[in-house]
């Protein structure tokens with residue numbers, strides 16, 4: 054998403070709020086966990102639906118995150134939509150919800166912020182959009198080829214390759 058939107062590289066380089074919007078928007082459009090399933094434990098009426106024990110429920114953040122009522126022009130990558138936006142947990146849940154919500158959510162968000170900041174402070178990212186998405190267990194971009202262009206003359210002996218350092222507190 055960064056490679057396709059150079060103007061957001063500029064904004065996210067120094068602006069923490071821009072980075073938060075950018076990460077939220079990327080997780081909205083491409084939630085790595087695109088499918089979550091549950092098995093119904095006992096017969097009952099749930100949200101108006103009669104369900105039986107053993108029925109399988111499937112929730113898809115990928116689908117819910119494209120609800121135009123909550124996210125107008127849902128296919129558009131628009132980080133600025135997060136300005137003042139507070140979707141409900143059934144509208145935006147890249148890390149799941151409830152008792153089984155991802156235990157790594159806060160760590161992942163902190164690491165993503167750190168990674169984006171480090172990469173952008175060292176240069177820019179370029180490259181064509183991936184040709185598609187593989188939907189096995191997680192959503193993975195296909196044929197993603199990115200080029201990092203250093204604005205600091207590159208790291209010694211590494212040309213245009215970039216290796217982010219350890220995150221905060223993770224030596």
Ligand code: HEM
Nearest residue numbers: 085086089090147148149150152153154155156157158161
């Ligand atoms: C962007 C990164 C990540 C995403 C999008 C993500 C997403 C999710 C989602 C959607 C669930 C809920 C699955 C369900 O309800 O069936 C989950 C659960 C879980 N995640 Fe993550 N995760 C991420 C990173 C991590 C990391 C870094 C860790 C470990 C440090 C982690 C550990 C876990 C664990 C242990 C659970 C199961 C929690 C439970 O069942 O009580 N995740 N994750």
